Amino acid sequence: MTATLAELEQLCNEFQNLLCAKKIRKIRAHVAGISLETPDPRFWIWEQWENQVACFLSSEKPAAIPPTAFVMLLRKYLNGARIISIQILNQDRILEFKIEQGSQTYFLIAEMSGRYRNLILLNAQQRVLGSLRQDSSRQSPLRTGQPYGPPSPYQGKRTPLSQAFQRLELQGETSAWIQAHWEKTKTEKALNTLKNEIASGLEQQKNAVHRKIRTAELGLEESQSWPEWKKRAELLQGAWGKVKPGASQVKLPDYFDPELKEIEIELDPALDLQANLSRCFKQARRLKRRQAFLENELLKHWEKEATLQALLKDWQNCLLVSESLTPSEQLQAYQGFKEKHQTWFFKLPPPLAKAKSAQGRSLWRSFFSSKQTLIRVGKTDKGNEALLKQGKGNDIWLHTRNWPGAHVLISKPKDQSLDSEDLLDGAALALFYSSQPEESPAEISWTELKYLRRIKASKAGEVLISKQNTLIYRIQPERLKRLKNPD
Known part of the structure; x- marks a missing residue:
């Protein structure tokens, strides 16, 4: 609430009666503005908050903060100085404090008119020594060493003195009324700001949860088609010799239908039959995993929605209870509610991710067998190539036969024989990280690394095998679970 000119005139009279001829003991900065302390002790306080400004006298010492540059400037010139006079300039909302420090004279200008809300320190020649804030929008910009030019005088109709101010006759009552107001x-x-912040924050959380639930439901509906993709893949296993290169579809008897009706299966013309078969199995596995993931996510979202509904109910109860409280007590109640449930209103910034160079990234996954033997699985073609270079000649290499997949390397010391459990663990990882369907038995090629040769001018990871063994392996979920989630 910025005071009107009539109110400021009455306030100026009070300042003259209580501050003139008094010394300035201390100058402090606080959160909203600046205060000058006189020996009474009495504090002249100038505060700016949002688009409003106020000044008043108070017997209560405001909480101080570290001094700003302008406060340090005021301390340099005005500490121990005496206030000589206080007046209003240009019949506008501008207070001028005339202050003497020994033989030197200074002027402290408190502008409280319109958008010009500022404190300015002038020397005896009315030149600017410094200001609380810089404002380039005024007609006479404030520059250090330049003459001070007050804002243009107000030309409109004066607001009459309110009845509340007319009743304030005793000294100190004007400042007390201003401070209270x-x-x-x-x-x-x-x-109002805190109330709107809490209400809008809860509303945003509610809308976000509803969006997540809707997205999860749509994704779950799509992922429930995984049995159809698996069925297509299994039917395509009997389509060898029936699919021409570049075909976009194929008609096959449905062996899952007692009547063996023909169904049409869409194909990717850019892929051969084996690649289309692999694509269908891969899509079925992906959708099946996604279904399990989305079901779990949906449960979490429903739990969050229920918690949020209870929180909204608590907020409504808080609003009802606070109706009988004073504004200060209401503010404390709302702040307490927000602090109690602050996780719903604040998001911690994500931790700064440490940059990793390409050399620092791991090119393979590491596992340990039941015998605590290290098993490494390449992540990409470059990872497969890196495994071939990092491995030793006695290490055991595994790969799915006739199917694309990751290279698997079992570490084996030179004088130690291969453990059968280590071999089965390596075969499980080779099948899992390949394109071959997990539902059918797989042929796993394995040999010592020294029997592999790189093919010149070929893709990374392609090798020739001079001596190999073959293992028929069917996926074992318990073994795979132990490898991926060791105790």
């Missing part, structure tokens, strides 16, 4: 205005504004 100022604190009330700030409290009500802070109350």
Whole structure:
């Protein structure tokens, strides 16, 4: 609540009676503005909050903060100085404090008119020594060493003195009324801001949860088609010799139908039959995993929705209870509610990710067998190539036969024989990280690394095998679970 000119005139009279001829003991900065302390002790406080400004006298010492550059400037020139006079400039909302420090004279200007809300320190020649804030929008910009030019005088109709001010006759009552009204205005504004912040925050959380539930439901509906993809893949296993290169579809008897009706299966013309078969199995596995994931996510979202509904109910109860409280008590109640449930309103910034160079990234996955033997699985073609270079000649290499997949390397010391459990663990990983369907038995080629040769001018990871063994392996979920989630 910025005071009107009539109110400021009455306030100026009070300042003259209580501050003139008094020394300035201390100058402090606080959150909303600046205060000057006189020996009484009495504090002249200048506060700016949002688009409003107020000044008043108070017997209560405001909480100080580390001094700003302008406060340090005021301390340099005005500490121990004496206030000589206080007046209003240009019949506008501008207070001029004339202050003497020994033989030197200074002027402290408190502008409270319109958008020009500022404190300015001038020397005896009315030149600017410094200001609380720089404002380039005024007609006479404030520059250090330049003459001070006050804002253009107000030309409109003066607001009459309110009846509340007319009743204030005793010294100190004007400042007390201003301070009380100022604190009330700030409290009500802070109350409305906090109330809207909590309400909008809960509304945003509710909308976000509803969006996540809807997205998860749509994804779950799509992922439930995984049995159809698996069925297509299994039917394509009997389509050898029936699919021409570049075909976009094929008609096959449905062996899952007692009547063996023909169904049409869409194909990718750019892929051969084996690649289309692999694609269908891969899509079925992907959708099956996604279904399990989305079901779990949906449960989490439903739990969050229920918690949020209870929180909204608590907020409504808080609003009802606070109706009988004073604005200050309401503000405390809302702040307590927000602090209690702050995780719903604040998001911690994500930790700064440490940059990793290409050399620092792992090119393979590491596992340990039941015998605590290290088993490495390449992530990409470059990872497969890196495994071939990092491995030793006695290490055991595994790969799915006639199917694309990752290279698997079992570490084996030179004088130690291969453990059968280590071999089965390696075969499980070779099948899992390949394109071959997990539902059918797989042929796993394995040999010592020294029997592999790189093919010149070929893709990374392609090798020739001079001596190999073959293992028929069917996936064992318990073994795979133990490898991926060791105790």
